[in-house]
Amino acid sequence: MTSAPASEALLTVKDVRVSFPGKGWRAPRTEVLKGVDLDIRPGETLGLVGESGSGKTTIGRAVLGLVPVASGTITLDGERIDTATAARRRALSRDLQVIFQDPYTSLNPSLTIGDTLAEPLLAQGVDAREARGRVGGLLDRVHLPSDAARRLPREFSGGQRQRVAIARALALRPRLVVCDEPVSALDLTTQRTVLDLLLEIQQETGVSYLFVSHDLSVVRCMSHRVAVIHRGEIVETGEADHITRTPDHAYTRTLLLSAPVADVAQQRRRRQLRLQPEQPRQAS
Structure with missing residues (x-):
């Protein structure tokens, strides 16, 4: 990036x-x-x-x-x-807003998605009619259909719930x-979708x-x-x-070697390097 x-x-x-x-x-x-x-x-x-x-x-x-x-x-x-x-x-x-880790516990199960997204707006004094109007725009921004506003969190997958959480975080247009x-x-495919959405x-x-x-x-x-x-x-x-x-730092290099890769042979080499004693780097 x-x-x-x-x-x-x-x-x-x-x-x-x-x-x-x-x-x-x-x-x-x-x-x-x-x-x-x-x-x-x-x-x-x-x-x-x-x-x-x-x-x-x-x-x-x-x-x-x-x-x-x-x-x-x-x-x-x-x-x-x-x-x-x-x-x-x-x-x-x-x-200042937050997106939490778990999409299953970060949403109130008894509130519709529309009420979830309208709640922060109403708490900041936004008129109820305007809040309802902005909900549709939020759903569109995170690529969810407008009828999602009438549904409950249990009707959505983990990735869709996280999109709702992102929309809620964006409701007040934070900096x-x-x-x-x-x-x-989330699973790897859904991770990619959510990351692309955040970048967008x-x-x-x-x-x-x-x-x-x-x-x-x-x-x-x-x-x-x-x-x-x-x-x-x-x-x-x-x-x-x-x-x-x-x-540059030894701890960061250990984190890098610990990261999983798809290639089995490369993963084996990384494991061997991780287990070796850290050698000091020579000054350039």
């Missing part, structure tokens, strides 16, 4: 630390994020990649205000949002969407994405830049093509 135009950052995460209570009485707190720095420009996708437990999802939740920040700052278009009140957070939903493993619960929407609207994933191949096709997180720290950041093909 080509680089996004250089400009002032839309989102800036500066020296953010997050800790959670330890398990058991008087157990010390566990620091999950250890001074994370990252930024996202308008119209850009920053891929955030790491293994399970690395802290990547916690970064997304901190940006969304779903976990408290112990120290550091998060700013959106110059406004500090990590200390925002609940009322300000509701107002921020116009600019930034946190995509938290949005295709990991970005080209049409200029929305920015924080794209959280454990899969380097997915991150490669979606991202302008990539940040690699390991044990709560960003260990490498750079252009997507470089990070996902010829990374």
Whole structure:
């Protein structure tokens, strides 16, 4: 993916630390994020990649205000949002939205798709008639038929449900969407369809994405830049093509070797390389 135009950052995460209570009485707190720095420009996708437990999802939740920040700052278009009140957070939903991982639990099973898409609009004071009118446009944008508005989530496949979740995230025309493993619960064919849809929407609207994933191949096709997180720290950041093909950090190279490939012989070679001790690179 080509680089996004250089400009002032839309989102800036500066020296953010997050800790959670330890398990058991008087157990010390566990620091999950250890001074994370990252930024996202308008119209850009920053891929955030790491293994399970690395802290990547916690970064997304901190940006969304779903976990408290112990120290550091998060700013959106110059406004500090990590200390925002609940009322300000509701107002921020116009600019900041999320697509969750599981398309089966992220939708209310008792609401029709039309009501699901109208809900954020009504919450922001949009007139009911206008909200209903905009639902049709949202369904069209994610390539679902207009009669989908009258149906319930159980009538749709996982990929179709994720399209509904994307439409809901776009309802308020946000400037930034946190995509938290949005295709990991889908089969490969459906993954490709959803990723193409996200790229198409970005080209049409200029929305920015924080794209959280454990899969380097997915991150490669979606991202302008990539940040690699390991044990709560960003260990490498750079252009997507470089990070996902010829990374500098040993941990990123291990992630790259762990990524599955279709060729059995290549997969065997990757497994052997992964098991070998990391050799220091000579200075050029």
